[in-house]
Amino acid sequence: MTSTPGWERCFGELPRSEEPWIAYLTPDRGLALVSDRARRGSGVVEAPTEAFLARCGQSGDAGRPTMEPDRGGDPAAGVPLRFPYGPVTFGLFEAGRIDLETPGERVVAVHPRAGYKHRAIDRTVVGRRPLEALPWIERRVGPASVAHAMTFLAASESALGHPVPEQELWLRALGAELQRIHVHLGHIGRSVEAAGQPVGTAQFAALAEEARRAMGRWGGHRWLFGLLDPDYPFRRLERSDLRSLAAEVASLRRRFDRLWELARGTRIYIDRLQSTAVLDRAIAQALGAVGPVARGSGVGWDDRVDDPIPPYDLLDLHPAVEIEGDALARISVRAREIQQSAELVEQMVDRWPGRLGQVDPRPGVAPDRGWARSESPEGDLVYDVTLREGRIAALCLRTASAANWPAFAEALRGSVFTDFHFAWESFGLSFAETDG
Amino acid sequence: MAGWILQAWRRGRLTTRFPRSAPTEAELPPTARLPVLSPLPAEASRLREALCPTGAIEGTDIDGGRCVRCARCHIAGAAVTGPWDGSGPPPDRGPGPDGEGVGAQLPPPWPAPFGRSIHVFPIDVGSCQACNLEVLALSNPYYDASRLGIFFTPTPRHADLLLVMGVPTAAMEEPFRRTLEAMPSPKAIVAVGACAISGGLFRHLPGRWTVDSAPVPVIYLPGCPPAPVQILAALRRAVGIPRAEGERP
Numbered sequence: 001m002t003s004t005p006g007w008e009r010c011f012g013e014l015p016r017s018e019e020p021w022i023a024y025l026t027p028d029r030g031l032a033l034v035s036d037r038a039r040r041g042s043g044v045v046e047a048p049t050e051a052f053l054a055r056c057g058q059s060g061d062a063g064r065p066t067m068e069p070d071r072g073g074d075p076a077a078g079v080p081l082r083f084p085y086g087p088v089t090f091g092l093f094e095a096g097r098i099d100l101e102t103p104g105e106r107v108v109a110v111h112p113r114a115g116y117k118h119r120a121i122d123r124t125v126v127g128r129r130p131l132e133a134l135p136w137i138e139r140r141v142g143p144a145s146v147a148h149a150m151t152f153l154a155a156s157e158s159a160l161g162h163p164v165p166e167q168e169l170w171l172r173a174l175g176a177e178l179q180r181i182h183v184h185l186g187h188i189g190r191s192v193e194a195a196g197q198p199v200g201t202a203q204f205a206a207l208a209e210e211a212r213r214a215m216g217r218w219g220g221h222r223w224l225f226g227l228l229d230p231d232y233p234f235r236r237l238e239r240s241d242l243r244s245l246a247a248e249v250a251s252l253r254r255r256f257d258r259l260w261e262l263a264r265g266t267r268i269y270i271d272r273l274q275s276t277a278v279l280d281r282a283i284a285q286a287l288g289a290v291g292p293v294a295r296g297s298g299v300g301w302d303d304r305v306d307d308p309i310p311p312y313d314l315l316d317l318h319p320a321v322e323i324e325g326d327a328l329a330r331i332s333v334r335a336r337e338i339q340q341s342a343e344l345v346e347q348m349v350d351r352w353p354g355r356l357g358q359v360d361p362r363p364g365v366a367p368d369r370g371w372a373r374s375e376s377p378e379g380d381l382v383y384d385v386t387l388r389e390g391r392i393a394a395l396c397l398r399t400a401s402a403a404n405w406p407a408f409a410e411a412l413r414g415s416v417f418t419d420f421h422f423a424w425e426s427f428g429l430s431f432a433e434t435d436g
Numbered sequence: 437m438a439g440w441i442l443q444a445w446r447r448g449r450l451t452t453r454f455p456r457s458a459p460t461e462a463e464l465p466p467t468a469r470l471p472v473l474s475p476l477p478a479e480a481s482r483l484r485e486a487l488c489p490t491g492a493i494e495g496t497d498i499d500g501g502r503c504v505r506c507a508r509c510h511i512a513g514a515a516v517t518g519p520w521d522g523s524g525p526p527p528d529r530g531p532g533p534d535g536e537g538v539g540a541q542l543p544p545p546w547p548a549p550f551g552r553s554i555h556v557f558p559i560d561v562g563s564c565q566a567c568n569l570e571v572l573a574l575s576n577p578y579y580d581a582s583r584l585g586i587f588f589t590p591t592p593r594h595a596d597l598l599l600v601m602g603v604p605t606a607a608m609e610e611p612f613r614r615t616l617e618a619m620p621s622p623k624a625i626v627a628v629g630a631c632a633i634s635g636g637l638f639r640h641l642p643g644r645w646t647v648d649s650a651p652v653p654v655i656y657l658p659g660c661p662p663a664p665v666q667i668l669a670a671l672r673r674a675v676g677i678p679r680a681e682g683e684r685p
Binding site: 116139141213220225233262432 | 504507510570641
């Protein structure tokens with residue numbers, strides 16, 4: 001096992017001649033793949049900042065809580081109380097722990113501790129064929145299962161070098177956009193709940209349920225598990241099925257627009273989000289934040305536009321960017337992305353390709369070794385897959401959640417306790433995705 | 437404020453008719469049901485067993501506690517006509533970490549004397565978040581569990597039922613034990629989903645423990661994840677409310 005602090009983890013055995021390749025985000029948000037030795041030796045590629053490494057700690061072995069950034073409290077504020085939130089809470093609704101240091105009300109330091117739900121997915125899939133490994137990859141994080149599965153498959157295809165049926169690629173993107181709508185609806189709804197708006201909470205929760213039902217009707221499964229397997233029996237790719245899905249998404253979007261308009265006009269709600277957990281653009285960049293978090297701070301990178309995999313290169317999309325960097329900015333980005341995803345679904349259904357088209361995958365970085373990146377609901381997701389005789393020999397990945405923890409810790413510092421849930425929902429971090 | 441109320445009023449009643457009538461197709465997508473396997477020639481049957489990622493299939497038998505509804509067996513002869521509410525023989529929870537078997541699932545007296553109102557505390561011990569969100573969906577207007585006397589409580593000290601979601605990982609064993617200890621008696625556990633019942637896809641995870649290692653009755657709720665109506669049905673079964681007419685189609 002090779003492990004590098006925070007950025008990604010590599011499991012499995014690499015061919016002897018080959019050293020681990022590591023995906024880095026360069027300062028201009030591009031992605032570079034370098035070998036570990038090259039990174040240490042030449043400095044050709046920007047290494048993660050010291051601050052990042054200090055905060056993320058070492059990713060660890062199975063079952064051991066990891067990622068304990070060590071940052072002292074502010075000495076001027078007296079000896080802070082260390083308040084462990086988790087791993088069993090109703091509020092996070094996930095097994096993970098966030099230690100908050102506070103002298104009373106204001107949070108002076110934030111220590112996220114992940115690792116409670118490590119399921120060794122990366123190691124379990126080693127030795128399996130890519131399609132056979134899908135059930136595990138999907139269950140890394142259920143709400144974004146398609147994003148993980150499609151990035152993983154794209155990386156595997158890049159390693160294999162075979163052309164891919166065009167329709168498969170479109171199907172993946174369609175599933176990913178449906179899940180993006182659902183994930184963002186959840187975050188917005190729960191931030192409304194945290195602001196004590198029961199009617200709005202119920203209405204957004206109903207909308208999220210309708211999104212799940214739409215996925216269940218179309219894909220046979222409310223979380224679209226299994227959809228990307230070409231042999232999956234519940235796929236519905238007839239023109240009429242796609243049309244009715246698009247109609248359902250369009251009506252979902254209309255209902256969302258009305259609710260979002262009401263939420264934006266609710267003073268109590270907006271007051272709780274505005275200037276809460278502010279993340280400056282420069283800090284967001286230095287800490288390598290991705291996805292709606294980065295876009296809420298004015299960093300306009302979106303893989304679907306800036307480094308698209310097919311079919312995104314054929315679709316019309318402008319990244320949603322806000323510059324304020326507060327919880328409102330991040331939630332607004334999510335709201336805009338729900339509308340954009342609904343538009344993308346419409347575009348895709350209108351231009352659905354025939355059965356015969358084939359598309360070449362991204363060239364691999366070495367024989368039998370490929371990589372791919374795509375915009376998961378929480379941001380840039382990178383998979384790097386090495387195959388040997390068609391079976392997975394090693395798997396490296398960098399998830400959006402893993403990238404955004406340091407930014408979360410930084411933004412929450414200085415907030416008060418009651419801001420926590422607004423920061424939490426706007427950042428959209430997932431312990432399941434981090435732990436794997 | 438008036439806008440919100442007007443909006444809610446305009447949408448009207450969304451709540452499911454369940455349990456008064458059976459769940460609808462919209463509430464139960466095909467993968468919510470356990471597959472029913474058709475008999476196959478020996479060789480094809482072995483192929484079908486090999487296709488199953490959790491090893492849940494043996495001949496035409498399928499273990500509901502392990503099945504993750506990946507639908508691979510459908511390629512080799514299966515149909516989605518199984519029971520939807522997880523009824524049937526108690527699932528095999530797979531080999532425990534020490535290879536040992538499992539205890540009785542419902543020691544008497546059962547049903548536990550909870551009356552008709554229960555408080556539920558969900559605990560995640562290593563899930564992918566899908567089960568968590570399906571449990572949380574019980575409070576949305578479509579399911580509205582509180583109309584059936586089912587309430588979420590933010591602390592285990594007020595809880596009658598512990599909803600366990602996810603693969604029991606080593607790191608969560610101690611927090612789980614302490615949560616269970618904090619609950620007043622009588623208490624029971626509902627193992628939500630294949631991961632909590634048998635480990636599902638992760639049954640070989642080092643350090644995995646089983647939820648029935650505690651001396652507390654366990655109700656098994658198969659699925660990956662179970663649909664919210666299935667969770668409702670299991671909660672009603674847990675408190676001993678008899679099945680309503682038409683609850684089982």
